[in-house]
Amino acid sequence: MIGGVYLHFLYFWNITRGYEFINLRIEDLLPAIEPLTRRQIREIHHLWALHAHLERISMRLKRSCGLQLLAMRLEYFLHCIILCFVVIAIPQRASPPNAATYFLSFICCVRSLEIFIIDYLLETMSTYHSKPMDAVIEGRMCKELGAFIIYGRSMELNLKLCGMYLPNRTSFLHMAEGILCHFMLLLQFLLIFSN
Template identity: 30%
Template structure:
């Protein structure tokens, strides 16, 4: 797992998302990486509007695209640029979270190594699934230049396509940092729950040792809660921008993708390639809501086992503290992030996609009548 994080850290530095490099398990930045990221950000923010405009123009002029829906690519790419610009401009807030994440990760790793605990299998599977969807999305965006733009008439169009698709990977790599941050917090809360159960049920541990372990768990639980709140605070506006971008992306792509799939002028391979990218990004975004839901679930997990036997003052105090500490991970104070909210968003995407497709059917019928 460590090498996966390092690989994506290298890619994040390459596309200018962070100036911190992962070296020896720690995040460090140099003057060179700071200058490099600043230059890459300036180039991206300056050249990307023209590249997006050119891509929207080419998509609107495609043979399979109805003329009355030519405005949709411009809306989608404008939203993409706004989200990417905000992510790059707010890089300093994301970088500051890397140092907080480093501290809490080292603390959790140290405690798990000391007690011999292993990572929860569910968290491990989610991490590998997130890695797969992220890898597939990034590779697909880059390969899409060869799949869809191999007929480009000039090197300028090819360069614009490459700039656009590499920039679009910023949207999915950002969610990976958010996911990994909360994953380590969820891993920490799961360790606290396991360790607390071991302490309560242990017959060999004396009273003084139990009190010491409870104080350590109390401190770790407090650090994890504070870290989760800081992650939610710093990533909240970014995730709000990304959620709006994903909503627009899903609605428009669902509609024009249906139109594109019914076209006889394009190959089946290109249609299959585009649909897989759409669903991979959907699963990738769903995992962000799922890990956030998992953090709150592990943090507020009931401790019925602790009340079965005799209870010391230290244990009683800890349980009162934990029961009174609840994580309200609201995005910009607007809405909670969980599986239920994801399903509500999917329902909204389906409804708006159907409305847009109905507009297409009505307009197509009107054109045929003429």
């Protein structure tokens, strides 16, 4: 399962970096004071093609990895319930927590971190995909650049199946972050009061 999480991370990381590269290059081309050269216009066409290609790859990954990510979340949820029960039940029977308690707590934290990182990368990828390019343009706007900006604003990357949350991914990420922090705090209290 860890190999699958690592591969999903690599897929989404590379797509996110591609969108970030496109956004940085477009920001460099936006404040054009003089008309764009043929090389710059060709670069805009290549960026446009790269953007469309990354979007097709994202949709293919959504179809192939979406159900895997849902299964991974369900498996994570079930493991957390079982591991939390074991972590709570073991210290009541044995006075000092043994190595198994620490190991199971560590596994639960690592799984939470894996799920959080994948969700964060999906959110970042969606943000970079539809980054607003309506900044104040001080200079000339060629038709190719205008068409690319219109294309970028009209296309929306919809990755609803990759997560169990539909309305607001950012608040879900904040909630997951809060749960992880409180779990670590409770684990610290368990370690302190167990001695």
